[in-house]
Amino acid sequence: VAFLDLELASGSTPGPTHRSYWVVEGRFAAGAYPGKAGRGDLEHAPDVIAELLSVGIDCFINLTEDEPGGGDSHLTRYDDDVSASAIIDRHPIVDVSIPAVDQLARILDATDEHLAAGHNVYAHCWGGIGRTGTLVGCWMVRHDLVAPSDAIHVLEQLRRGDRGAGHRRSPETTQQRDFVGAWAAGQ
Template sequence: MEPHEVDHGGRPFNSYEDEFRRLAAEAGGAGRCLRFPIRDVSVPSPAAMRGILDAIDLALDAGQPVYLHCWGGRGRTGTVVGCWLVRHNFATAASALDQIRRLRAGDPTAGKPSPETAAQRQMVTTWAAGR
């Protein structure tokens, strides 16, 4: 979250970077925390999405685990995951939303849509493989 962001009750979010670094050190790694701000219930520009996907790919290519999330873990997270699946041909643009549903089957919020909004779903269903 960005420093100026607050939750639905107007409370600022707690930073978890210190805890992240501590856990990474315990696991024997340095870890990196990258932020790609996307306004809640919206989508990034195509160029910004490519930057996010490139950062994920660089980490994975280096053998680093990736943890991706947004505030609720469904809208923006689902949008990025869907575009990543399409980029790497783990799903087609037409099947990506079904694939996300299958991947989320064990999640307590699996009954709620991911991505959340029509614009987010449209970004996934129009994303091109290799993009």
């Protein structure tokens, strides 16, 4: 039996925003930083946040280093726009890198705990491609929804729902893709 009887979304299902996709329709979405419209083009956060909140997202797994002094500190923080209606769970990973195995296991544990508690999760990094793709690929493998060797292909299918960047390679780097391919069910 799948984790919480969750099933992967259809790759043809549009994500809740222009730069996102459903992993599990209605429960788990992933994509770009919710305060950013496109590379170098910052958007007013409440517009994207409103779209996510309107579909029931009430937990944000933030993989960026958007804290002051962090590698992603240039991003427009959205905390004030969601603090009254959603949880923000920060797990910073350096851009275009991979986390330590135990760090990603903790992020997967947190994601699972939020889903098990009934929260609807939005996982994101900056572009929604590298760090986010790594998390989603490993999450699918962890729950035996895909074999490690199929995770990248299935992720590509899911990412078709990202109308803005679904055509881009995810995870972004060979190191990130290899990391997903080496993940094990139950890990």
